[in-house]
Amino acid sequence: MATEKLGQNDFYEPTEADKELTDFVTDHCQRWRDYRDTNFLPDWLEYERIFRGQWASEDKTRESERSRIVTPATQQAVETRHAEIMEAIFGQGEFFDIEDNIQDVNGNPIDVEMIKAQLMEDFKKDKIRKSIDQIELMAEIYGTGIGEIIVKTEKEFVPATQPIPGQPGQAAIGVIERDRIAVKIMPVNPKNFLFDPNGTSIDDCMGVAIEKYVSIHKIVAGIEKGIYRKVDIT
Secondary structure (H helix, E strand, C coil), X not given: CCCCCCCCCCCCCCCHHHHHHHHHHHHHHHHHHHHHHHXXXXXXXXXXXXXXXXXXXXXXXXXXXXXXXCCCHHHHHHHHHHHHHHHHHHCCXXXXXXXXXXXXXXXXXXXXXXXXXHHHHHHHHCCHHHXXXXXXXXXXXXXXXXXXXXXXXXXXXXXXXXXXXXXCCCEEEEEEEEEEEEEEEEEECHHHEEECCCCCCCCCCCCEEECCCCCHHHHHHHHHHCCCCCCCCC
């Protein structure tokens, strides 16, 4: 989170409340990680090896088995089902719809078709179809498909025309830079997802967490922009 401005060489020192909150979160995440690794991780690793055609001694069905060939039948079955699901979702072109409830906002009619067209354009820019494709493939392999919704501000270049000073009737044609609110879906591998075992859905869970490696240059950039607290990451 953003904090007050610090000196160039000053680092943020966590308060006692910050330390208690950090301990609370890490303690629960450790419990959820232990539950996940004990009950699900061995099966997920086996599914992944079978799908990728990787041999492992623990996958042998009998002690006398000597062959190390992993037939691609399972991989073919998974990919076939994955292709069928993707065809069912995107095969008709428009994979979502907006129902017009014939209500206006402040007396102005809402053009539902215009909203649909804008959403379709935004989905193409944010590569929503590619993300759903990856999520569905992981759902076929592991039995669970998870996506993280990320809202961020991005720069985009759009065509623009500006008048040329001192030359009436003439204009310069080019592009201008502007900010755009992007809503993306990031595929999350179940092996990187922590959840409350007592919950049957995300809404029922006390909390969920996503573990992933982040490059150090992104951390530094986030600190410079005020997204992260300025701490000694070394």
